[in-house]
Amino acid sequence: MNKKYKIKVLPLFYKDLDKITNYIAYNLKNKIAAEFLLDTVKLRLKERANSFEQYEKYTSSRKRKRTYYRIYIKNYTVFYTIKHDTIEFRRILYSKRNFNNLI
Numbered sequence: 001m002n003k004k005y006k007i008k009v010l011p012l013f014y015k016d017l018d019k020i021t022n023y024i025a026y027n028l029k030n031k032i033a034a035e036f037l038l039d040t041v042k043l044r045l046k047e048r049a050n051s052f053e054q055y056e057k058y059t060s061s062r063k064r065k066r067t068y069y070r071i072y073i074k075n076y077t078v079f080y081t082i083k084h085d086t087i088e089f090r091r092i093l094y095s096k097r098n099f100n101n102l103i
Contacts, residue, residue, distance in 0.1 A: 005049050006086045013078075016092045017041060020076065037074060041092065044073055048080070048087050061100045068103065079103055 017038070025034035048055075048071070058068040058079060066081040072095065079091045079099075093102060 005082070007045060007049055007089070008083075008086050009045070009089045013089045013092055020092065020094070037076075041073055041076075041078070044071055044078070045089060058099070058103070060103060062103075 021034040021038055024037065025031045055069045055071050058070045060068060066083065068079050068081055068090075071078040071080070073092075075095050076092050077095045077099070078089060079093070080087055080089045082088070091103060093099065
């Protein structure tokens with residue numbers, strides 16, 4: 001039986017997502033793609049409330065108090081941790097970036 005987790009999204013995650021969707025909508029002039037990405041991210045975050053374990057652990061070069069997990073969504077990677085009964089989404093970044101300097 002899977003435990004149901006609460007979802008918490010940190011302000012930095014929202015800031016990352018806002019930058020990404022604004023870039024797609026205004027720089028690339030593709031508002032439909034930006035909206036589709038936003039909808040996909042929302043759906044995938046909700047899915048984690050039931051089964052966070054099915055995604056891979058992120059091995060960081062830093063020592064961390066909590067294990068980081070990641071989800072791949074299109075060209076982006078979502079990073080999250082688990083705190084008690086809460087999944088805490090921390091960052092969403094373009095997958096080709098150097099994560100060690102950002103996470």
